[in-house]
Amino acid sequence: MDTFLQVLAAQMQPSVLLTMALCVVVGMIIGAIPGLTVSIAVALAVPIAIFMPREYAFVMLASLYAAGVYGGSVSAILLKAPGTPASAATAIDGYAMSQQGLSRKALNISLLASTFGSMFSIVLLVTFAPLLANFALKFGPVEMAGLLLFTYTIVGAVSGDSMVKGLFSAALGIALATVGSDPMLGVPRFTYGNTSLLDGLTYIPLLVGLFAIAEVLKHASERFPSWSKKVSLSTADKDRNRLTRQDYRTIAMPMVRGSLIGSFVGLMPGIGSTISAFLAYADAKRAAGASGRFGEGDIRAVAAAESSNNATGGATFIPTLALGIPGDAVTAIILGAMVMLGVQPGPLLFVTNPDVVYTIYIVLFMSTVMMVIIGLVATRALVWVLAIPNLYLMPVVALTCVAGSFVVRNNVLDIVVMLAAGILAFIFGRLRIPVAPLLISFIVTPPFEEAVRQSLAYSRGSMMVFLTNWFSVAAIVVSIAVVVLVALSQRRRTVPA
Amino acid sequence: MNRVFSGSVALLALFFLFVMIPGLDTEAFGGAHVQATGLGPAAVPYFAGTAVLILSVVMFFQAPPVREEDVPIAWKPLGLFVALLVAFMLAMPRVGFLVSAIVFLAATFLLFGARSRIVALLVAVAVPVVLDLLLRDVFLIPLPTFPDF
Numbered sequence: 083m084d085t086f087l088q089v090l091a092a093q094m095q096p097s098v099l100l101t102m103a104l105c106v107v108v109g110m111i112i113g114a115i116p117g118l119t120v121s122i123a124v125a126l127a128v129p130i131a132i133f134m135p136r137e138y139a140f141v142m143l144a145s146l147y148a149a150g151v152y153g154g155s156v157s158a159i160l161l162k163a164p165g166t167p168a169s170a171a172t173a174i175d176g177y178a179m180s181q182q183g184l185s186r187k188a189l190n191i192s193l194l195a196s197t198f199g200s201m202f203s204i205v206l207l208v209t210f211a212p213l214l215a216n217f218a219l220k221f222g223p224v225e226m227a228g229l230l231l232f233t234y235t236i237v238g239a240v241s242g243d244s245m246v247k248g249l250f251s252a253a254l255g256i257a258l259a260t261v262g263s264d265p266m267l268g269v270p271r272f273t274y275g276n277t278s279l280l281d282g283l284t285y286i287p288l289l290v291g292l293f294a295i296a297e298v299l300k301h302a303s304e305r306f307p308s309w310s311k312k313v314s315l316s317t318a319d320k321d322r323n324r325l326t327r328q329d330y331r332t333i334a335m336p337m338v339r340g341s342l343i344g345s346f347v348g349l350m351p352g353i354g355s356t357i358s359a360f361l362a363y364a365d366a367k368r369a370a371g372a373s374g375r376f377g378e379g380d381i382r383a384v385a386a387a388e389s390s391n392n393a394t395g396g397a398t399f400i401p402t403l404a405l406g407i408p409g410d411a412v413t414a415i416i417l418g419a420m421v422m423l424g425v426q427p428g429p430l431l432f433v434t435n436p437d438v439v440y441t442i443y444i445v446l447f448m449s450t451v452m453m454v455i456i457g458l459v460a461t462r463a464l465v466w467v468l469a470i471p472n473l474y475l476m477p478v479v480a481l482t483c484v485a486g487s488f489v490v491r492n493n494v495l496d497i498v499v500m501l502a503a504g505i506l507a508f509i510f511g512r513l514r515i516p517v518a519p520l521l522i523s524f525i526v527t528p529p530f531e532e533a534v535r536q537s538l539a540y541s542r543g544s545m546m547v548f549l550t551n552w553f554s555v556a557a558i559v560v561s562i563a564v565v566v567l568v569a570l571s572q573r574r575r576t577v578p579a
Numbered sequence: 580m581n582r583v584f585s586g587s588v589a590l591l592a593l594f595f596l597f598v599m600i601p602g603l604d605t606e607a608f609g610g611a612h613v614q615a616t617g618l619g620p621a622a623v624p625y626f627a628g629t630a631v632l633i634l635s636v637v638m639f640f641q642a643p644p645v646r647e648e649d650v651p652i653a654w655k656p657l658g659l660f661v662a663l664l665v666a667f668m669l670a671m672p673r674v675g676f677l678v679s680a681i682v683f684l685a686a687t688f689l690l691f692g693a694r695s696r697i698v699a700l701l702v703a704v705a706v707p708v709v710l711d712l713l714l715r716d717v718f719l720i721p722l723p724t725f726p727d728f
Contacts, residue, residue: 090621093719100620124601130714130720133718133719133720134718158662161636169719183593215590228706239726244635244641244673246641247638249630250630250631250634250635250638251632253627253630253631253632253677254588254626254627256626257624257627257628257631260623260624260627264620267619267620268660269603269604269620270604271603271620271624272599272603272610272624294722299660299661302651302656302657302660302661303653303656303657305653305656305691306691314606316660320604356727404728409694424664440602473688473691473693474688474693474699477683477684478684480664481667481680481683481706481707481710484667484668484671485663485671485680485710485714485722487667488671488722489714489720489721489722492666492672492723496669497668501661501664501665501668505661509580509584512580512652513580513581513584521650527623531622531623533619534618535622538618543618
């Protein structure tokens with residue numbers, strides 16, 4: 083309790099609150115701009131965050147994440163162009179509402195649902211993360227190896243629309259993670275005498291390249307197109323856009339169900355908020371039945387999708403903090419930043435650094451509150467931001483990426499890695515190969531390799547150690563089941579009826 | 580593009596498996612550990628390389644993705660932008676962030692047809708200056724500077 087109160091007092095400092103407010107604004111802006119996702123916002127912040135005191139770094143990263151997911155709904159509703167992939171489901175009915183002169187109503191429902199979803203998942207995070215961490219404290223290397231094997235399979239099998247491509251991305255991430263020193267013996271692998279590679283491929287240039295540079299290259303390949311649609315909120319009819327008591331009653335259940343779906347998805351590594359939003363949309367549509375006007379501007383659709391994608395955000399921190407396994411691409415980025423700041427996520431985090439855990443809880447809560455306040459007053463400003471031409475925006479993003487990647491070690495190799503990662507992710511985008519499995523696999527491979535080799539050292543090389551441990555057997559069985567089920571479901575989709 | 584990419588990756592995976600991994604000095608710090616566990620530093624690379632090879636071959640034979648919104652790649656603008664970016668990357672450590680960033684932005688805006696040259700040049704100067712001040716004075720992150728001769 084003492085630690086919690088100390089952290090709370092530290093978070094109430096004016097400088098911290100100001101940093102949080104600024105990051106909420108920046109997160110909303112970047113999330114709102116089509117082409118700049120919340121992943122890019124957090125990825126661009128990491129090179130700055132690692133130079134800051136730890137508490138400010140976590141404030142920056144968590145606030146950007148919380149606000150960025152909501153920000154994506156603004157352009158989804160106003161332009162039918164989701165600012166972040168998680169808002170793609172919102173765009174369907176949100177834009178339809180906008181076309182009917184109900185843009186303000188759609189934005190307010192989005193804000194309300196986002197806040198509800200965030201708060202819901204923060205409560206789950208505070209409740210279940212310590213329980214999971216307590217359970218995971220009993221894990222040895224065998225259990226850890228089983229859990230990480232499950233992570234690889236679920237990340238590869240469920241990300242994107244093709245399991246082969248997801249697993250390919252994950253396998254490539256594993257291969258890239260082997261560059262550097264072997265985790266058990268320190269044997270240099272694929273460094274070719276370059277001491278800069280002894281610690282492996284530097285994390286920041288890799289993630290900045292995979293997420294930000296790839297997006298910039300995509301826009302460059304389309305000659306930096308700008309949005310031709312003009313947006314104006316000034317003509318919106320105030321009476322029609324007001325939320326009535328009936329509206330609140332109508333969206334209540336979709337928000338609760340959306341939050342439950344989003345939280346469950348957030349617990350599973352690699353699935354992410356985009357899929358959770360569509361699952362919640364489909365669930366709300368099914369629940370509405372004949373009375374639904376989904377696709378034509380149904381408020382339940384906006385409420386379900388937005389509460390779900392924000393609920394995923396808080397819930398993804400549960401496996402990230404408690405197990406050291408990132409729940410999605412953004413928490414993978416944040417996990418990497420935590421390691422660079424000298425904090426090792428995992429069950430011991432709750433014992434050795436409870437202040438970090440409380441900081442994340444409090445920042446997520448307070449940034450959600452700030453998001454509501456700023457979202458209610460700053461919608462016009464967000465609309466103005468959407469008018470910035472891509473031609474000016476994207477090269478500036480590229481500039482920030484190069485500077486951010488270089489300053490980590492003042493090493494030209496890092497910006498080469500950044501560009502190579504950007505080109506790779508650009509090709510991935512064209513071929514619809516998901517990038518998140520690559521990053522998540524890159525992060526979990528060193529602990530996976532260590533766990534497997536420690537297990538085999540304990541069993542003197544016998545693989546039976548994995549088949550005589552109940553947790554490991556369960557993880558292997560579930561992994562195989564996931565692969566088989568996903569393969570069958572994808573096959574059913576491609577075979578004509 | 581699917582076949583070119585997956586074919587290239589398959590070839591790279593073969594190179595990785597048959598040239599790069601065998602070139603590792605796995606006995607460097609402890610052959611005893613490898614004997615005791617059966618898994619040495621080459622194990623995970625072999626696993627990953629084999630997985631990449633198999634999956635890239637499967638992707639090679641899969642139908643390419645069909646996406647209605649797919650915009651064709653304009654290779655010339657993409658190549659031009661990459662060339663400008665590479666030039667900026669090489670120049671930054673040598674002439675400093677400010678000079679290289681201003682030239683990079685100005686060149687990009689003008690070559691890609693910015694509507695107003697004055698606005699383009701203003702943005703090309705203002706953004707690097709603001710970014711430099713922010714990173715250097717607020718976040719205390721040292722960016723490369725123009726060398727003193």
